């Protein structure tokens with residue numbers, strides 16, 4: 001069943017074409033990663049799906065309805081690169097806060113359980129300034145799950161973490177996804193991360209050689225689409241496997257064009 | 260080991276010693292040079308003035324305090340509300356805000372004689388003057404603060420279609436509080452200055468008037484006694500605001 005449908009979506013900022021005629025369908029419960037160089041329109045795509053950016057042309061639907069309707073129903077859980085935790089609230093308060101803002105019934109038990117399963121046991125009363133970068137992103141992810149969203153829209157959530165924490169967080173997010181069965185759109189500029197996480201990996205490119213683009217930025221298009229059939233559940237051992245290496249190489253090739 | 264670390268309660272003992280030493284020097288100076296009281300009265304003389312007629316100083320202090328608190332509260336509230344309005348209505352913001360910032364360099368004290376012409380002498384005029392002086396730092400600070408919430412935090416709330424009042428109370432206002440209080444702290448200092456100036460020009464009571472009348476009669480001891488009441492009053496107000504800020508601060 002299709003959860004997210006994007007049809008001929010273009011977004012322009014003045015003269016700059018950030019997204020050019022993008023179409024894609026994402027199934028319910030699917031984990032889709034979007035990889036591409038910076039400035040190619042990944043964030044714009046994610047924000048358009050989440051209703052934070054309106055299409056210049058084309059349409060987006062979430063479970064057959066508009067993104068705005070999905071927002072009102074608290075079905076969209078954003079996780080930004082910047083953790084967006086409120087500095088004056090504790091970890092636990094940050095998790096429950098968004099659900100409250102969405103006007104949903106409080107679920108303090110659920111929040112505590114989630115805190116524990118995301119490895120934040122004992123940190124419920126810690127402020128963001130007392131948490132490491134990885135922990136802050138755990139709280140941000142827990143906040144989106146606690147919201148009860150059906151769709152997680154993640155914009156380079158591990159972009160500011162060191163590589164080791166990043167790999168750990170990847171394993172973690174897959175476990176949470178297994179347990180909660182959300183539809184995930186995960187934006188990253190790391191090819192290994194994109195391959196490791198995905199059911200399907202979309203490659204976005206900012207330049208379109210055929211169109212004779214004059215700028216490096218903008219004109220974001222999907223230039224490749226890969227089904228990642230690595231067995232699940234996946235853990236760190238996947239990184240060393242041959243199949244993983246092959247997939248990464250294929251995605252890299254799509255990113256850099258046929259050289 | 261430094262001297263300071265060997266003194267018990269250095270944060271209290273050292274400043275208190277400083278004060279005692281200063282008063283002692285002052286006293287010594289007046290005694291040794293046998294200065295006449297109209298040049299510089301001794302601290303004992305000032306203390307005696309206070310002790311002779313505490314009611315006079317107390318009632319005038321109450322008058323000054325009323326101007327500070329009523330004028331201050333009015334100015335702070337007005338400044339806050341206007342900042343709210345201009346932060347919501349960008350057209351207004353662009354039309355007014357530059358002048359509010361610029362008005363900070365205007366010596367507001369110069370407005371007092373103008374108020375006098377239109378409104379005459381009285382408590383109301385004095386309160387209005389204090390409110391006016393206090394208003395500017397609050398409106399500028401609050402307006403800046405209400406802009407402080409990062410876009411990503413606002414996007415987060417937009418992504419769940421949170422209503423504007425919730426967004427304001429739970430994200431924009433807390434982000435603004437440090438700036439709001441920075442403005443309020445400035446205005447406490449200004450309110451004390453404003454009240455005293457108002458009592459010179461716009462009203463006939465309070466510690467400001469007491470100082471002015473004493474000056475005309477060359478009663479330096481009365482002037483110093485008035486200041487001795489004014490100083491702790493200002494400090495207490497400032498301390499009170501700082502404590503309020505601590506209670507709500509997160510930075």
Ligand SMILES: Nc1ncnc2c1ncn2[C@@H]1O[C@H](COP(=O)(O)OP(=O)(O)O)[C@@H](O)[C@H]1O
Nearest residue numbers: 013018037038039040041042043044045217218
């Ligand atoms: N609000 C905006 N106004 C103007 N240009 C923008 C805006 N948002 C993004 N862009 C431009 O659109 C292009 C795509 O941006 P973005 O989607 O953020 O790329 P990515 O997330 O892949 O790095 C970039 O060239 C960026 O400068």
Ligand SMILES: [Mg+2]
Nearest residue numbers: 042043044155
């Ligand atoms: Mg981006």
